[in-house]
Amino acid sequence: MEPKYKRVIMKISGEALCSLENRPLDFDIIDNVTEQIIEVAAQGVEVGIIVGGGNIWRGARVGKHMDRTTADYMGMLATVINALALQDSLEEKGLQTRVQTAIEMRQIAEPYIRRKAMKHLEKGRVVIFACGTGNPYFSTDTAAALRAAEMEVDLIMLAKNVDAVYDSDPKENPDAMRFDTISYMDVINKGLSVMDNTAITLCMDNHIPINVFGVNEKDSIRRVVYGEEIGTMIK
């Protein structure tokens, strides 16, 4: 069986890498994610990763305590910590990777250059995009939509702590309704907190489908890549 998608952007939120014991990074979770990425990359799927930073820092959460722009730059730096952890885990398992940052930090990573990123993907290297869009007041979800459009991918894989999109939080409401598929407009109109509106509209305008799935479900990354209908498809 062939993978359904040739090139994907996988968005991994910071919180999906976080353990229950309040540590920012859980190496068992990281290993589970990177093992599956290696498996799909070995099948010829080109993988770009956008990693969030919410396990370490979220700009908007500091409220009035700090200047928002500074807080957002701190959030972007947090994504670099996660990107390096993913890179380390992938390379330790033998896969070639590159980290590209939207804010230059040349001792640590390459700056983001679209044509270079495309070349890396074509050569089978996993590209991990860090620092989001490089701009405050944005999110790594929007960065995922932006890089997905730039990299001309077939799918955004939105790896989450929950297994699908619901109309309310399934942990708090046992009657929460689960969606198998949903339109971009319904996500916006129903105010579902799956992705921010900027990211959703960017995907809608560029016709990029988004598969939301639980990163901790068994083999979920592989199953999505092979076209199994798990989680929620936003299209």
Ligand code: UDP
């Ligand atoms: N951030 C930003 N611009 C971007 C991407 C991220 O300012 O383009 C900041 C923002 O403060 C955000 C933090 O980085 O709260 C972490 O990113 P995000 O909340 O998207 O991470 P996730 O929720 O996916 O872990």
